[in-house]
Amino acid sequence: MYLYDELKQHVRGRVEPVNLLRKPLEKGIAYYLGLWIFDDFFSEVRAEYLHGEYKFWFLNDFLELLKFHSLPSSTEMENLEKEIDKIDNLFVNEEGEYYDYLDSKEGNKLLLILYKACTARYEEEIKLIRPLYAEEFSDRILHDRQLCFYISQLLVEIGFDGDDDDTGPKQWVSREHWPERVKAILKSRDRGKCTSCMSDLTMELEAPIHIDHMIPLAKGGCNDIVNLQILCDKCNQSKSAKFMDVPSSIPRYIKRKSA
Ligand SMILES: [Zn+2]
Numbered sequence: 484m485y486l487y488d489e490l491k492q493h494v495r496g497r498v499e500p501v502n503l504l505r506k507p508l509e510k511g512i513a514y515y516l517g518l519w520i521f522d523d524f525f526s527e528v529r530a531e532y533l534h535g536e537y538k539f540w541f542l543n544d545f546l547e548l549l550k551f552h553s554l555p556s557s558t559e560m561e562n563l564e565k566e567i568d569k570i571d572n573l574f575v576n577e578e579g580e581y582y583d584y585l586d587s588k589e590g591n592k593l594l595l596i597l598y599k600a601c602t603a604r605y606e607e608e609i610k611l612i613r614p615l616y617a618e619e620f621s622d623r624i625l626h627d628r629q630l631c632f633y634i635s636q637l638l639v640e641i642g643f644d645g646d647d648d649d650t651g652p653k654q655w656v657s658r659e660h661w662p663e664r665v666k667a668i669l670k671s672r673d674r675g676k677c678t679s680c681m682s683d684l685t686m687e688l689e690a691p692i693h694i695d696h697m698i699p700l701a702k703g704g705c706n707d708i709v710n711l712q713i714l715c716d717k718c719n720q721s722k723s724a725k726f727m728d729v730p731s732s733i734p735r736y737i738k739r740k741s742a
Contacts (some may be wrong), residue, residue, distance in 0.1 A: 508624045508732065512634070512707045517620030521613050530598050535585045538594055539570060549605060552612050559604040563597040626672055628712060628732035634678065635710040640702040661694050661711075669694060669713050672732050677715035679727060684715055693719035697729055 523529060524545075533541050546563060554560070568588075573581040584590040602609065624630055670692065675685035684690050695714040698704030712729070714722065 485523075510617075511625075512638070512705070512709055513621035513624040513631075514617050516624070516634070517617030518613065521616045522621065525602060525609060527599065527602070530595055534591060535582070538591060539567070539585055541599055542594055543567060545601070548612075549601070551617075552608070553607055554608050557604050559597070559600040563601050566593065566597055625668060625708065626732065628672060628678070629729055631709040631711075632729040635704055635707075637699050638705055639698060665708055665711070666692070666694065668708065669711055672730075673713045676713075677718050678712040678730065679714055679718035679722070682715050684713065691716050695719060695722065698726070702726070 522709065530538070530541065542563065546567060549560060570581065573584060573707045624634065630728050670685075675736070676683050678695070693714045693716065694711050696706075697710050697712055700706070704710045
């Protein structure tokens with residue numbers, strides 16, 4: 484639901500993604516989702532909006548992210564870190580004071596000042612991290628076929644298929660031929676197997692591999708890679724414009740055991 488809200492806000496709140504999605508996307512919707520989520524994370528609006536413990540957790544994550552990217556230490560970073568340590572100690576020693584402090588105006592104000600000082604200090608570095616974050620984000624999404632399907636569904640639900648003038652769904656991305664890169668990514672994620680019958684298409688030298696829209700185009704599905712999967716010839720012919728269950732693409736050995 485969080486992603487849904489993020490997406491909805493971006494789609495409805497800004498002009499840019501609307502125009503952007505109607506043009507051919509070079510990197511795909513997952514990459515742009517990563518950019519938007521990153522921008523939201525580093526927005527002062529967010530830091531100001533969050534209160535109490537939420538602000539504290541947010542600043543913890545923020546500091547972790549700066550450190551994860553090995554940014555050089557600075558007075559600004561040290562000040563924020565000191566304050567976070569101080570608040571952490573309150574929690575360990577005197578839980579009541581911890582909440583009182585985080586709910587106080589002074590506490591919130593100080594955290595915000597320290598956050599702003601840090602974002603100003605690392606402005607250039609944060610700009611460089613942005614595309615890296617988006618690439619990693621889209622990489623994670625594209626490996627998970629069910630998550631891709633989920634995002635495709637959200638896009639349809641948001642009503643972002645351009646179907647506002649009764650002429651039927653329009654495509655954001657028009658592609659007559661799938662780029663080789665798209666085919667390679669799909670074959671790799673789907674492990675060369677038909678998503679429906681699981682027959683191994685890499686074992687047959689002549690077997691055609693069909694790129695299928697998980698949500699059919701006629702139902703508002705998009706041409707973006709998040710909506711694509713591979714099917715064998717037979718399954719492709721029987722599927723046509725229907726929906727089918729989308730099985731997970733995550734191998735069993737890395738799936739989390741359910742409790
Ligand atoms: Zn098949």
